[in-house]
Amino acid sequence: MTNLTDALVRGPRGRRMCLEYVARTDEAVRTAVFWVGHEQDPNPGVLLRFVGDASDRKQDPTYTDDAVAALIDGADLTEIRVDIVRDSLQRSVDLARYWQEPDGEDVVAALPVVRGALRRVAERLVAAIPELTATRGAVQWAVDWRPLNDAAPLESAPAAVLAEWTRAQREGEARAAREWPADPRANVSGTWWSVPQRLLTTRGSVLDALELVEDFLGWEIATVIPVRGAGETLEIRSPDDWAHLCRAYPMEVTASRRHDWFRVTGRDGRWLIPDWQRVSERWDAVHLTMVGYLSAATQLIDIDAEYGSVIGGWGPDSTIWLTDAAREWDQGREHGTRPKDDWRWTRLVLPGDQ
Template sequence: MEPDIEQLLNGPRGRRLCLELAMEMDQDIRIAVFHLGYNLDPGAGRSRRMLTMDPVGEAPPPLPESTMEELAGLITSLDLRNITTELVQHAFQRAVDTARYWQEPEGEDFLAATQEITESLAHVAKSLEGKPATLWWDQKALPGQWAIDWRSADDPTPLPRNPQHTLAEWVRKERAEELRAAKERPQDPRANFSGEWWSIPHGLIHTVARIPEGLSLVEDSLGWEEATVIPVAGTGRILEITTEEDWTTLCRAFPLEVTASRRHDWFRTTDRHGRWVIPDWEQAASTWDAVHLTVTGYLSVAGRALAVGEDTSSVIAGWNPDTTFWLNDVVRESGEPRQHWHRPHNQDEWQLAAGG
């Protein structure tokens, strides 16, 4: 595999994007993934159940299920010459929608991570090279971006300010939570405990470069159907996170211990037991004004256990692709008109409101 293809398939979200795209292209692949993914899902038969009924309400005899070898063959034989931007965007949205860092991955993620299926997905990954839908995946943070407020235009709110205070409060709460978790939670990572799982600070201005794409590429979405997007301008010392080393270098420079508070959630999502750290964002602000996670970085790195040291790792969790977090007060609303977008109920496509 070429290096960029290998990088994409190293990441849980990159593999899931390729698998989702293959399902978009072929119904037989979708059916095979449905059955094989169900069989691999940790919640099969409990939190995830398979029900089949025929038109008269009776359970039909089970359909023959594809094997891993048959699915891999279907994927490698796909004709991918007609991939459209819309298909790639929908697969990307599904890859983001299905990210979860507080429990085990879905069966489809386990399926995509098997050697046989990962190798077959190289055919899909290679087909993405040079496609218009992917040309922005390595794009660095732009001076002009958009902040998203998940409220209607009838509820105007100024952008948050004073990031130094926000970061000081964030790190204080993180340290207090770590101390409390160390006292109250068991060290067994399999214990049924959950808590903080994000690796990002809350309450800061965070922006995206592309609208409406940024409205759909949201992890752990609450199903918003309205959004006000605010044009902003910002510049300064911006750290680009595109590779594993970009993140681990940041963690080594400004480590914040989160083992007790993240142990149980991140064990479930990575199957790793050990010490965990994330960046101390308050300290990082002394060196960087903002940090941007590129699409390539997201697809190849998010959700993995990333080795920071011999016995220490970290996870990028809860950070949407192509999102910039502003650590210092260097970003302002640009003065251009705000826009109001809405999404009809139970639909995927966002629409710009009239006059918005």
């Protein structure tokens, strides 16, 4: 049985969620994390200061790693706000990056002394996220981000999608091996995803489908589609589960992923992802649990002494369908909308809706 507290502090996304929560609920922690994060960020932005004259200028505050950890240790976690937990989870997912170095606050959360302090936060947050270990449910939800007048049927030819994906991966890997430098530090970026992006992907709830989106692109209208699925589902609950899948169905992607994944992990070596076409011969679907995502995404997953992998481009509590075992359900589609300055979605009622 996975220790959920250990799982949260093990993964970058879990640690970032915990850091976001304690920073949002404690002003002293928020200030310290801001300044240390700016210092640690490999690509820091420019800080603008408005002062009357030189005499008004103040020195930027400085904090040691131990000071940040001490502030986290002293934060009041007596009452856990579920809404702030959700905000923190959403923020962590949105900031997942697979093509560049972790940002400064991800680096702060990974500092050994800070990571130790975040364990106390993780212990308290586990109870506030009951879906951490949920397996794939029978009722799922897919999202179409296109305008309402451009909605389309769900993907219904997974075998063809997988065949095309396999061909493209092999061609892309061969091309990258011919044309791209072997030095992982070279200024090259390419494909960083670990899963086929055109396959039907579903989530366990409407809100997760709309809100827990990596690298969110600012959509303001969405169509949410009910899906029912059956068949055999492989559950990815941990980095070890992903490593086992890569060992069982290996596809080498060293040449095409090495530059982006080096930036994310700092590892110079060979890389694998699952051969999803072969996986489809055994499984109808693969589900990345919430805790699987928080413990494994945006970090190096060791496969063996020679190979590593990264789970990239796959959100929490998300199922990819490898066969035609999932269908749109007749419950009816829903539409969501959100204001530009808020990530929260509300149901959009259209003429004819019940």
